[in-house]
Amino acid sequence: MRDVAIIGIGQTPVDEHWTTGIRHLMLEAGLSALQDAAIETVDAVYVGNMLSGEIAGQSQLGALAVDFMGLGNTEAFKVEAACASGAAALRVGTMAVASGMANLVLALGVEKMTDTGGRETTAALAAAADAEYEAGQGISFVALNALLMQRYMYEYGWKHEDFANFAVTAHANGVNNPNAMFQSRISAEAYARAPMIATPVGLLDASPVCDGAAAVVLAPAEYARALSPAPVKIRASAVGMAPLAVHSRKDPLALEAARTSAHKAYQLANVKPEDLDFFELHDAFTIMAALSLEASGFAERGKGVQLALDGEITLQGRVPIATMGGLKARGHPVGATGIYQVVEAVLQLRGLAGANQLPNARLGMTQNIGGSGATIITHILEGMG
Amino acid sequence: MTEARLMKPQRAVGIIGYGAYVPMYRLPGAEIARVWTGGGRGPVREKAVAGLDEDTITIAIEAARNAIARAEILPEALRAIWVGSESHPYAVKPSATLVAEALGATPYLLAGDFEFACKAGTEALQAAMGLVGSGMGDYALAIGADTAQGRPGDELEYTAASGGSAFIIGPAERAVAVCMGSLSYVTDTPDFWRRAYQHYPSHGGRFTGEPAYFHHIESAGRALMEELALTAQDFTYAIFHQPNVKFPGRVAERLGFTEAQIETGLLSGVIGNTYAGASLTGLSAVLDIAKPGDRILLVSFGSGAGSDAFAWELTERITACQDKAPHTADYIKRRVEIDYALYTRYRGKLRD
Amino acid sequence: MEAKVANDWRLRGQRYRLEGERCGHCGAAIFPPRDICPECGKPAKTPAPLSGRGEVYTFSTVYNAPEGFEPYTPYTVALVKLEEGPVVTAQLTDVAPKDVQIGMPVEMVTRRLRTHGEEGTIVYGYKFRPRVGA
Structure with a gap:
């Protein structure tokens, strides 16, 4: 197995991206990572995402990503492990490069959560739990x-x-x-005053519902220095x-x-x-x-x-x-x-x-x-x- | 024609297990009066109100579980489950199949729903006696349960309540209460009705009294006592359908019963009128404290209209069975008072 | 969300009467059914009822409900440790949020979980409440 390094990074601001859909979030973060790595193409794209099916009605995010990023027939698919989807995509990419099955991989994470109302998003997130014996109980x-x-x-x-x-x-x-x-x-007082979402979790105990995409480019560590001024080894x-x-x-x-x-x-x-x-x-x-x-x-x-x-x-x-x-x-x-x-x-x-x-x-x-x-x-x- | 009036199966039958359920929320009559008449009281002190997650099926399930606990039979031994109610959650799809599944009684049994206003439960009880009495099965479960609704502001709103009771009929040898005989009295009398797709029932005002409630209960009760050659003095307890507190008191008096005989089974003052569950929950309350040898007269009334009358005699078995499940009084004392606003939410009266 | 009629129907034994499994090898009670004993790893497919009695292990009162459960807020969810051993995630009912405590004895009841809109099915299932009577 080969050591793997990160030679490029990209991210969109995390926000309520009312004017940007899931494909353009992927495009922005993905291209920005490629640009940071100073490369134009990769051997594979792995997309970490949880909710595109529930919220956007969109499956096959891998195909959507390479299509809109102009990467043609580059291998691409979605990796899902609920909130750990991003790291799972990185791991799949790492395995691909470490094994030698790919040299350059784009590992991308994307989520677009604000296109549905609060209760629908809450229900979609609950799918991370056991659907029949946890989420099914409300x-x-x-x-x-x-x-x-x-x-x-x-x-x-x-x-x-x-x-x-x-x-x-x-x-x-x-x-x-x-x-x-x-x-x-925020102050400790504001934290204490925040309304309860589900006792004892208050609004300021919880992370927000939001949109964003981030990406990294992976390469064999042995070539990393040649490709990047400041590579980071996994x-x-x-x-x-x-x-x-x-x-x-x-x-x-x-x-x-x-x-x-x-x-x-x-x-x-x-x-x-x-x-x-x-x-x-x-x-x-x-x-x-x-x-x-x-x-x-x-x-x-x-x-x-x-x-x-x-x-x-x-x-x-x-x-x-x-x-x-x-x-x-x-x-x-x-x-x-x-x-x-x-x-x-x-x-x-x-x-x-x-x-x-x-x-x-x-x-x-x-x-x-x-x-x-x-x-x-x-x-x-x-x-x- | 008198010889045909009494209904008594060839094989002696009786109640082998019983159970009640009453939801914990209470709406005082004074609270309804505050909203609709600016003050005063209602015909009952307060009524039981089902919570957001309760309906006729959930009430029936809990009452039936209590009945099974007392009967000490396997649910699979039941050959019929019949649920009498005027508030079945589905217009089409039986309540009884769901109750049967929840009890673990499926699949070899009859399951169906009865509808006859407030006597749907006793109608189911009669049918259960017929099934067991004929030998078609050894055990049958009859349930009367309702989450009755009154139109906001209507006088029925003071009393329309939620609750129910379940009875397992079996061979007399195993009974806690043997059926001495029963009888039904039915005419077509439109004192109260609800048309399809309507939310709330309509009623004939004072017409619901003499020609309906009193005529049917008196006729059925008197005929049964004649048939059995018994008088009011031969019974320890009597229970009559209880749409309020006044009516059962008055009909008891006309039939020769004293206040002492009816007070144990008269729950409408504290839980309201639980419709198909009303007289049957009165019976549960009596069985909770009655003693071997006691006799009980039960006469239901269902609008439309009819009455089912039953005479029961308790056996030695009653004592051991009483504490095998919560008493009716345990449910009644589990009391949480709510106001009219919460009541409108709990009973789905808030509509866009 | 569409009414998942077949999905709900498949779960009726578990939901309506808390039907689990009993391992024939080590005797462990199992809920929800897994067909493989989580204790000894051997096959365990014999359906077995659970008593429905247990105590609150932890709880939370939900103010922001997922779609389908909004009509019931605020409601309390809990992990209930059953007498037989398994822990069940379920709603508590017939109890005010302020009265819930860890260690509180509870019993299973069958209640409405949700409806699939005005025209869809009504989903019933287990909840737990403070024990009634003796």
Whole structure:
């Protein structure tokens, strides 16, 4: 197997793109990544997306992408793993390049969520859960996270307000990301005042419904330096799985799939959590940020919230997370999120993260969570510059 | 003709299990009066209102589960499930098949719905007695349940309530209450009706009284007592259809019953008129506390119109069976008062 | 969303009466049916009823409902740990959100889950509520 590197990145702003449809979002992010890599074509395009069938009535996103990007008969298809679709597309692309079946691959993530009304989008997102035994009972995707948060608060004695810093930090970092949906700060008071969506998850515990697309170009690491001034090597790509439904997991708060995928990734890259300069985690909900920190080895069980309370998750902290705003402030266009995380990690590793640049960032990790934690994909990235 | 009036199967039958269900929400009569007359009271103190996720089928299922728990039979042993109601959730598609499936009684059984206004449940009970009495089956389940609706502002709105009860008929040897005999009295009397596709029923005002309610209940009750050579004094309890509190009291008096005999089975003051469930839930409440040897007279009334009368005698088995499922009183005391606004939402009265 | 009549019909045993499976090898109770025992990995296809009694493991009150469930908001969903072992995701009913607590004993009832519009089918299924009576 060959080592794989990222030689180009592209992204659209995350926003409510009223004037742009799913094909043009893909086009904009995809072409921008090709341009960044200074290439015109690739061997394959893999599109991470969750909701195009439900919301746009559009399947075959791969065909649509290469058609409208002018890539003719380039191999292309969609990869789906709910909110982890983006990282899944990256992993498929990584496997293609690592195996030698392709040399240049475009891994693209796209989601267009705002074309349906709130309740339809809520119903579409609920499809990430077990359709018959979770969503069929009227549970929303937010409520699944709320069930975890309620139990977490009960078991470890945390209060709702203790989670505030996850949202506050994400928004503070979003201020300096021109592609973030929210480029504004929020206060702990505003967090506490926010209306409940599904108790105890309030509006400011949750990431927004939004649109966006992001893309990366993959190439064999051995040629990466020749193709790019600042390539980033994929040191590890690892998937962890857990039962689809929360009710089928022996220990729902363990976020077992995150533990599996993070530890597989550490092993592959031969690194430890403390070696990482930052962690782009999947803070779709504040509770997910806490659980992910614990499962990935940054905090003991029940102590993830403590990292936020202690300020360890800020850009100056021990474990900087959501460095460009995370899912909370950059936004969470679900199937695109996994690629956005990687694009932002590449910016940090290239030293191009602007006001949010971490000093000497060399090694970063991204983690993309599908549904309530059934599919979790972790990547470890290293700057080759 | 008198010899043909009594209906008693050749094989002796009785109730082997019973169960009630009453939703927890209560709308006080004073609250309806506040909205529609600016104050005052209604003919009942309050009525039971089904929640957003309840209907005749869900009420029937819970009452039937209680009946099965008391009967201690396997659901598969039932050869018939008949649901009597004027508020079946579907116009076409049986309530009874869904109830049967929920109980685990499918597939070898009769299942169907009865409609005869407030006596649909007792009509089903008669049919169940016929089925078991003939030997076509050993066990049959009859249910009376309703989520009755009154037109907003109409006098019926004070009383139209939700609830129901279920009875499993089986051989007398296994019965908690043996049927001494029954009888039905039916004429074509349009005192109350609902045309197809109409939301709310219409009624004949005072015509619903003497020529309808009183005439049919009195005729059926008197005829049954004559046939069995019994008088009011021979019964421990009597239960009459209860569209309000006043009517059953008055008809009891005319038939020679005292207030003490009817008060246990008279629930309309606290749950309203549960239509097909009304007299049957009164019977459930009586069975919850009655003793071996007690005799019970039950006379239903259904608009349109008719009455079914039954005489029951309790066996030793009643005592052990009473606590195998929640009592009617357990449901009645589970009380959450709602206001008229919430009531209009719960009962689907808010329309675009 | 279109009424998925056949899909709903296939699930009637589970939805109406909480029918699970019992593993003939290790005796584990299984819900929802999987045909393969999650405990011992052996085939387990024997349908078996569950008592419907359990306690609240965790819960959430939903204010923004998915399409089809809006008429019922706010409603409370929960993970209910059944006496036999399996955990079920279900709505709680007949209880005010403020009265729900982790550890609360509940029992299964069959209620309306949703309707498919004015003309479509009515979907019934299990919910849980505070235990009634003894």
